[in-house]
Amino acid sequence: MDTHLSLFDAPLPALDGSRALRLGLTGGIGSGKSTVARELQRLGTTVIDADALSRASTASGGSAIAAIRAAFGDAFITPDGALDRDRMRTLVFAQPEARARLEAIIHPLVRAEIEQRAHAVPPGQVAVLDLPLLVESGNWRQRVDVVWVVDCSPEVQIQRVMRRNGWPRTQVEAVLASQATSAERRAVADTVISNDGSELAPLLQQVRQAWAAL
Incomplete structure (x- = not known):
């Protein structure tokens, strides 16, 4: 038996002060999720980046x-x-x-x-699990206490990734097609951070407001 999978499949213990709160952070490519993760880290959380580990x-x-x-x-x-x-x-x-x-x-x-x-x-602190596949994997929702989704329109995602990565549009569209949709992510979200704009300040303000509410 794979002990890693057995541990992963076990229910997450109740949040009673004996462990850190787990905040699942997700969003599609080009959504701005990494920017949100950096701001959460600046606010004092521990960010665990699944992509970096991969x-x-x-x-x-x-x-x-x-x-x-x-x-x-x-x-x-x-x-x-x-x-x-x-x-x-x-x-x-x-x-x-x-x-x-x-x-x-x-x-x-x-x-x-x-x-x-x-x-x-x-215990008592916040672990941010930066999980691009939180929705797609199915099991991660059971392993976090709250879910934050960073969301924007597909066209904004496409334009950002084309500028950032230098990819052709067809390649970005293929990646988007392999990921969960905005509606699927929003369906599991406790908090949605909207990031269709080009200015950083409004995005960071949303993060701080959501953090204060949490």
């Missing part, structure tokens, strides 16, 4: 590399021993079964690391 697991010497090499072959590992992200990105968008195989390797490792770090946050 990248670390596939970096040179990362915990997922041996299993990825075994599952996909040497062609998907760079000379310095890291995941070839461009090659893998092309494969998983073309073959959904390849995406499932990759996620089956990486996700349990990331989940276990998130759990370990969340348990280490002192």
Whole structure:
């Protein structure tokens, strides 16, 4: 039995002051979620970034590399021993079964690391679990106490990611199609942070107001 999955599937204990509050933060690509996470960290929370942990697991010497090499072959590992992200990105968008195989390797490792770090946050404090796939994964909603969603229109997302990453529109649209919709995220949200604008100050003001309410 996978003990990491067993721990993950166990009910989250009641919030009675004996553990940190877990705030699940999510949003689609280009929504501004990372900006919100940085502001929450500035406000005194501990931010646990699932994407950063995933990248670390596939970096040179990362915990997922041996299993990825075994599952996909040497062609998907760079000379310095890291995941070839461009090659893998092309494969998983073309073959959904390849995406499932990759996620089956990486996700349990990331989940276990998130759990370990969340348990280490002192009681009475707030652990922000920065989870791009909070809605898509299904189980994360049971592992957090409140959910914040950073939301904006798909067209705003597309324009931001095209500017930031230099991707063509079709590539950004393919990523959006693989993620939960705005309606699906809002359906599980306790708080929605709207970020359609181009100014930073209104976004940060929303974060501070939501934080004060929490």
